[in-house]
Amino acid sequence: MSAWRRVLLALPAAAALAACASKSNLVVVLPEADGHVGAVVVHDAKGDRVLDQAYAAAGSGSGAGALRPVEVAPQEVREIFGPALAAQPIAPKSFTLYFISDSARLTEASRAAFEEVFAEVARRKAAEVVVTGHTDRSAEPGYNDTLSLRRAKTVRKLFVARGLPAESVIAAGRGEREPLVPSADGTREAKNRRVEITVR
Numbered sequence: 628m629s630a631w632r633r634v635l636l637a638l639p640a641a642a643a644l645a646a647c648a649s650k651s652n653l654v655v656v657l658p659e660a661d662g663h664v665g666a667v668v669v670h671d672a673k674g675d676r677v678l679d680q681a682y683a684a685a686g687s688g689s690g691a692g693a694l695r696p697v698e699v700a701p702q703e704v705r706e707i708f709g710p711a712l713a714a715q716p717i718a719p720k721s722f723t724l725y726f727i728s729d730s731a732r733l734t735e736a737s738r739a740a741f742e743e744v745f746a747e748v749a750r751r752k753a754a755e756v757v758v759t760g761h762t763d764r765s766a767e768p769g770y771n772d773t774l775s776l777r778r779a780k781t782v783r784k785l786f787v788a789r790g791l792p793a794e795s796v797i798a799a800g801r802g803e804r805e806p807l808v809p810s811a812d813g814t815r816e817a818k819n820r821r822v823e824i825t826v827r
Contacts, residue, residue, distance in 0.1 A: 653686040653707070654678065655699050669694050719827035720747050724782065726820040728765070731777040741782075745789055747826050755827050756791065758782045760800040763819035764812050768802055776800030782822050 658664045658681040666679035673693045676685055682701060685694040705712070722744045724737035733741070748754045760779035762771040779798035786796045806819045 652694070653684060653697070653699070654694070655682060655684045655704055655708075656680065657682070657704065716827075717751055719825055722747070722824040722826070724822050724824065725817060726778055726822075728763075728815060728817075728820060729774070731774065731781045733781070741785060744824055744826065745786070748786065748791060751826070754791065754795060756783075756786055756796045757825045757827075758786075758796065758798045759823045759825075760798070761805060761807075761819055761821050761823070762803050763806070763814060763816040764803045764810055765815045772800055772802040774800075775802045778820075778822050782824065 654667065654669050656664065656667055656678045662681075664679065664681050666677055669676050669678065669685050671687075671694045676694060676696075678685060682699055682704065684697045684699040686697040687694050699707075722740070724740060724744070725734045726732060726737070727734055748756060758779045760775035760777070760782075762775045762778075764771070766774070776798065777800075779800055783793075783796045783798040787793050803819070806816065807821070808816050808818045810816045810819070
């Protein structure tokens with residue numbers, strides 16, 4: 628999830644902060660689940676302030692006023708923004724599955740990995756899936772365009788067969804245009820024979 632989506636803004640939050648009126652206007656940076664912290668710039672009449680640490684915050688009293696650094700504990704964030712955090716959609720997640728050379732057949736490992744992908748889809752109420760097929764550079768570009776789309780459609784069929792509505796799964800082919808491993812024309816490269824799946 629991009630850094631800006633992990634920023635919480637309440638204008639005003641006076642009701643939730645009755646014991647802490649100095650934080651009526653409040654911006655807080657939250658860490659990602661993996662601990663990564665992005666950054667946000669807050670601006671007021673006195674200039675810009677960069678918040679780039681976990682739970683870094685800036686706030687002002689009720690009404691207009693300059694933002695200043697404030698201390699906000701994780702528990703306080705949960706108390707203030709609990710309903711907003713609970714309403715957030717699950718962040719998009721990406722997966723990569725690989726194919727046997729010159730085919731639209733998944734490798735054995737990727738057939739097994741598909742179960743993890745489908746489990747991610749199943750945990751969402753109304754999942755949307757984008758499947759983008761790719762190839763290596765072992766054939767002509769036109770052939771690779773067709774093959775990459777076949778690969779994407781193969782995976783799309785797996786989702787539909789499991790009950791996902793067809794209109795919720797988009798399949799597209801990118802041929803050899805976006806290799807994971809740059810290679811010369813005519814080169815076989817297993818990591819480029821893939822589909823990239825985004826679940827959101």
